[in-house]
Amino acid sequence: MAVVVIEEKCKGCKLCIKACPFDAIDMVGKHAVINEKCTACSQCIAACPFDAIIKTESEQEAADLTEYKDVWVFAEQRAGKLMNVSLELLGEGSKLAAEIGERDVCALLIGDDVDHLIPELYAYGANKVYLISDPLLKNYTTDGYAKVMTDAINEYKPEIVLYGATHIGRDLAPRVAARLNTGLTADCTRLDVSTGRYVEYLNKSTTLNTEGMEADADNKNLKQTRPAFGGNIMATILCPRTRPQMSTVRPGVMSMLDKDETKKGELITVAHKLSAGDIRTEVVEVVKAAKELVSLTDAEIICSGGRGLGDPEGFKLIAELAEAVGGVVGSSRAAVDAGWIDHSHQVGQTGTTVKPKIYFACGISGAIQHLAGMQTSDLIVAINKDEEAPIFEVADYGIVGDLYQVVPAIIKEWNRVRDDHNK
Amino acid sequence: MSLKVIVLAKQVPDTNEVKIDPVKNTLIREGVPSILNHDDANALEEALKIKDSHPDTHITVITMGPPQAKDLLIECLAMGADEGVLVSDRALGGSDTWATSNALAAAVEKVGEFDILFAGRQAIDGDTAQVGPQVAEKLGLPQVTYVREFEIDGKDITVKRALEDGYEVIKLQTPCVLTTIKELNTPRYMSVGGIYDAVKADIPTWGAKELEIDLSTVGLDASPTNVYRSFTPAPKAKGVMIEKDTVEENAEALLALLKEKYIIA
Incomplete structure (x- = not known):
């Protein structure tokens, strides 16, 4: 895949150069030429009045992705308390599972002695809870959590994995993504599976021309929308060839479901092969700041x-x-x-x-x-x-x-x- | 204690300086300067602080980018780094974080053995915070992200890792990967002598061939993620300016409007 200029159509108007956020277009003679800074963000395609810039799709064969099912949420807990963002993600995960159809939203709960959190996860929308419990997992460590999580993903094959974009989620997710050789999109502010809903959003909140996008209605890839370029533009990212599709999501962006304590789910206790030698960092202590936490996300x-x-x-x-x-x-x-x-x-x-x-x-x-x-x-x-x-x-x-x-x-x-x- | 330290740095457009054309709703990037990414300056500063107390420390800065990213390496050398390496090749263009970390990990391996690798937590143009941990994974090394305090004693490292509501004290051993935030230190300026030497320094450029890297692991096509659409959010309709004669009347008018919207009692 690449963005290319069709030389015969280019009139040398330089509008694409102005539109490019990445300084990735040069004038060579009388034509625009895309250079190596290009990230295929497609701003220039929209800016070109002569349809002289196109995106070429690569013809790589996708691997068989059909064995990947379900939407997983990393249920982040600290000192036996769930982070709000994880509950928000269960709400968002339920929506995505419904958009794919016949999928469960599942919480992956990692820790030591955290069974008391399971009913809360059901109450906020989890159909299943995968529990990985061990004294070695009491405190978050990159090595410990990345190992048990990667093994669980390999065994149960979720289609989508969501993490809160917290200091822990943003430490764990890239490590897991690199080990699984799959993509990860950071700090998403919107997620869609349904192309129809995504187009509706574009029409309502953006100036993007969505003509012809209905043809892409069968595209059930996760459309991961995030601020890019310092928040100056929004980009929607796909992870089309590998699974799971993984995103971190900012706290406060998604909505929790109403708590329903009558809800029940299925508990799956996951065996793991973690040993003390796998963990190369030692958490000596966790210090809570004395200062009052400013709860900006909850403030009216x-x-x-x-x-x-x-x-x-x-x-x-x-x-x-x-x-x-x-x-x-x-x-x-x-x-x-x-x-x-x-x-x-x-x-x-x-x-x-x-x-x-x-x-x-x-x-x-x-x-x-x-x-x-x-x-x-x-x-x-x-x-x-x-x-x-x-x-x-x-x-x-x-x-x-x-x-x-x-x-x-x-x-x-x-x-x-x-x-x-x-x- | 003779230490080898590697710093990963990125040249970024100063995204705080970017403005949106209010008429065309497009980015105005003219006049936006390219700078050393903020968190990466903290990464380099921490390496330089080690060198301050252990002068036989050797610091190599690696950056990946277009040919003009060499300017960033000159800046890092002028601040006090010993060596700069530019990773640049059209074949690497359009890499996402997974593909970028493959290229950078290959460059780190080519530089050779080291004790500590510092990288900024995230770059202001992408804000992903993924490349540091992904390089650590490719190198098979332990990592600590969001480092706000750092101490070293032989092979033993003690750091404070910032959390949203406090911090963790973490111990680990070299070699390791640490990502840095601005609370860690205040980056120094370039020195005049440093600038003089830096502009004359020999800075190698390594492409895919020098890195001996599998081309199916780098660049746009190899990247697991790609951009589907990008857009500028539609601007909100312009609101009401309250322009009464006095400050008191303005406040009164504002409260009347808020009341109208049933936002306050």
Whole structure:
């Protein structure tokens, strides 16, 4: 597979060069030529007015993939507690299993003395739980978990494996993918099996021309959509020739099913061949930070500050706003990089993805990497001195002005409205 | 203690500088500089810190990319690395993380035995965080990702690995692969003498032939994943600007709007 320019059709207009995110097109004489930086992202194909750029499909024969079935979710637990993202993935996995048809969504639970988590996995949608239990698996280690997980995948052959894009999921998944020689797509924000649903999404949320895509309706590969190029574009990735298809998914992106404690499932206890010698790292201790965990993903209202605060003291005002409106404090990457606030508050591509009911952006210009993490909020209020700031492009309500005047006025007005209501 | 350290680094476009053309909804990449990926600068800095305390440490930086990625190696040499290797070949173009790690692992093996391999946790253009662990797997070595503190005593390494809500203390032995985050250190600047020497340095380019690599394991066609579609998300319809005369009136108008939407009481 490769992207190529049909020389006879190319008029040398250079529009493709402008469209290319990867600087992968050069002008050679009067024609565009694709160079080795190309990742086949296809932006240039859409940009070319002369249909002079095409993608050639390779003719590699796919191996027999029919023996791979079911959707697996890595049920990540820490100290005997399940991570929320794993429950979210059971919800998403149920949807995907239904789209493929006649498939189970299964949780893979690895640990020591974690049987008490099994009913919770059923309650959130798992039809089956594969349990791998051993004292050697008490703490997460790359070697231990990668070995038992790879062996289980080889034995039971799931078609899809989903991991939370946590510090553990992002350590384990690439190792497993490399050992299985299969693909892995990081930090997905959307997953589809059904081409119909995928096209519906494209039509609704993007400007991509979907003409002719219905012809691809039988394509039951997992369409894994993720931000690419620093969140500046979205790319949908396929893993067509190898199985399982594996993705990590950002916490807070997918939805859990409603908990149903009456649900029952099937437990499969998986034998393993792990020995102490397989594990080459020793976890000496696991330290929980004393600081309070900022639960940005659960917050209904988030009040974020950015470089426009001017100094770290500005976060006191943001905290006052958060207190008044019953929200939590978030921040842009710029404020974190400046050392004004801890990384745990960071919203954006490299921080936390959020979708609260209200998002207050105070003194945040709206770098793309920030927008990528908050633009699906139900309602965005932006306050910024610069009326040209990109944040106003995504804001539902914008106020141009000095946040040190505007924010106190909002706090006052909010309190007044609430007090009126309570009278 | 004479250590051999390998650093994997990547030249990336500074994605924070990229803007979207609001009319055409396309990327504007003109004027976007190419830089040494942030996490990789931390990887190199940690290697240089080892060299600071153990001067007979030898640091080799390996990068994979187009020919102009040589500039990045010059920068790394000017910061204090001993040797740079450019892995570059059209046959490697379009590699996904699986195929990239095959090429990089082959380059590491060609460099020879080493004690520690540092790589940045992830690159800002792809943000996958997959190449470090996948190189470790291909080399059959233990790994620790998200390293925020590092100590070495002979063959024994102790690191702190960052978690979302704290950290783990992990012990392991050389040789190993460690991926680094910005909390680990503050990268140094290039030195003037370093720049002078670096531009004259001999930087070899290794292609598929030099790496003696099976062509069915690298490049676009060998990659298990490929791009199906890519697009720019449609911009949201522009919202309402509140432009009353005073700050108080603006706040009042905002709250009235929020009330209208039943978002607040």
